[in-house]
Amino acid sequence: MKGLFRPKIYKDKVIFIHSTSGSPLDCDARAIWKAYLPKAEWVLAAGTHQSMMVGRNARAIAAILDERLGVKTPL
Numbered sequence: 001m002k003g004l005f006r007p008k009i010y011k012d013k014v015i016f017i018h019s020t021s022g023s024p025l026d027c028d029a030r031a032i033w034k035a036y037l038p039k040a041e042w043v044l045a046a047g048t049h050q051s052m053m054v055g056r057n058a059r060a061i062a063a064i065l066d067e068r069l070g071v072k073t074p075l
Contacts, residue, residue, distance in 0.1 A: 007036045015068060016040045017061060022048045
C-alpha cells in the first residue's frame with residue numbers, strides 16, 4: 001500500500017484493531033489512519049502488525065470480534 005493507495009475519509013463508525021507493538025520500520029496505524037476515520041473505535045491487540053494474526057494473538061483478536069458480535073463462546 002505504501003505510496004500507491006490514496007485513502008479517503010470514512011465517516012461511518014468502524015472498529016479498528018491495531019497492534020500494541022512493532023519494529024521501528026512499522027508504521028503507527030492509529031497515527032496514520034486517525035485523520036481518515038473520525039468515528040473509529042481504536043482497539044489494541046497484542047503483537048506486531050504481522051504476529052497479531054497468528055497463535056495466541058489471533059485467538060485474542062477472535063475473542064474481541066466474538067464479544068463485539070455478541071457470539072457466545074462454548075466453555
